[in-house]
Amino acid sequence: AQSVTQLDSQVPVFEEAPVELRCNYSSSVSVYLFWYVQYPNQGLQLLLKYLSGSTLVESINGFEAEFNKSQTSFHLRKPSVHISDTAEYFCAVSNNNNDMRFGAGTRLTVKP
Amino acid sequence: GAVVSQHPSWVICKSGTSVKIECRSLDFQATTMFWYRQFPKQSLMLMATSNEGSKATYEQGVEKDKFLINHASLTLSTLTVTSAHPEDSSFYICSARDPLGGYGYTFGSGTRLTVV
Numbered sequence: 001a002q003s004v005t006q007l008d009s010q011v012p013v014f015e016e017a018p019v020e021l022r023c024n025y026s027s028s029v030s031v032y033l034f035w036y037v038q039y040p041n042q043g044l045q046l047l048l049k050y051l052s053g054s055t056l057v058e059s060i061n062g063f064e065a066e067f068n069k070s071q072t073s074f075h076l077r078k079p080s081v082h083i084s085d086t087a088e089y090f091c092a093v094s095n096n097n098n099d100m101r102f103g104a105g106t107r108l109t110v111k112p
Numbered sequence: 113g114a115v116v117s118q119h120p121s122w123v124i125c126k127s128g129t130s131v132k133i134e135c136r137s138l139d140f141q142a143t144t145m146f147w148y149r150q151f152p153k154q155s156l157m158l159m160a161t162s163n164e165g166s167k168a169t170y171e172q173g174v175e176k177d178k179f180l181i182n183h184a185s186l187t188l189s190t191l192t193v194t195s196a197h198p199e200d201s202s203f204y205i206c207s208a209r210d211p212l213g214g215y216g217y218t219f220g221s222g223t224r225l226t227v228v
Contacts, residue, residue, distance in 0.1 A: 036219075041203075041222065041224060042221055042222060043116075043118070043205055043219040043220050043221040043222045044156075044205070044207075044219040045219075046217075046218075090155060090156070099146060099158060099161060100146070100158075100207075100217055101158070102155045102156045103155060104154065104155045105153075105154070105155045107153075
């Protein structure tokens with residue numbers, strides 16, 4: 001079975017600073033990788049996903065993630081964060097699209 | 113894009129009563145839906161996989177008699193928390209595979225259950 005590890009439970013950064021949220025996965029087969037964002041008392045919103053092809057995927061709001069097979073990682077990055085990026089971020093993995101497993105989440109707090 | 117509607121968004125019930133949570137796919141058919149539970153400041157834990165027209169598949173440690181799942185149509189799955197206790201208080205989220213999204217899932221907005 002696949003699993004996901006998010007090493008950082010909390011990441012505080014100042015506005016306009018760069019940020020990286022780390023995600024490592026384990027699976028014995030090929031995987032699909034996702035990043036979701038959750039705002040308080042809301043469901044999850046898909047930020048970006050890797051299915052195949054280019055290992056660098058981007059979202060419309062400036063986030064990007066790179067699939068690294070050799071390091072089994074899918075870290076999320078943004079060169080300059082905004083206050084509005086404050087949220088909980090979840091990395092997730094699926095290997096056959098029948099279910100999805102989530103990491104423990106990383107709380108990103110952007111300070112002015 | 114695909115939309116999953118979850119209702120209610122929050123509910124307060126008394127201990128011993130039952131609560132039903134609905135999850136609807138609004139513009140697509142979902143043969144499979146997933147139910148998750150999330151404790152404060154924690155990740156989502158998969159509770160069960162709901163299959164249209166058949167019995168749900170529960171994850172290890174989840175009591176199927178306590179968390180009843182019904183998936184009677186291609187657009188509706190329900191989760192009923194029976195004989196609720198305060199420890200059942202949690203955030204419950206459903207999801208369905210987005211058939212047009214190239215894998216990945218669409219999530220409902222969640223239901224905050226508080227048992228008093």
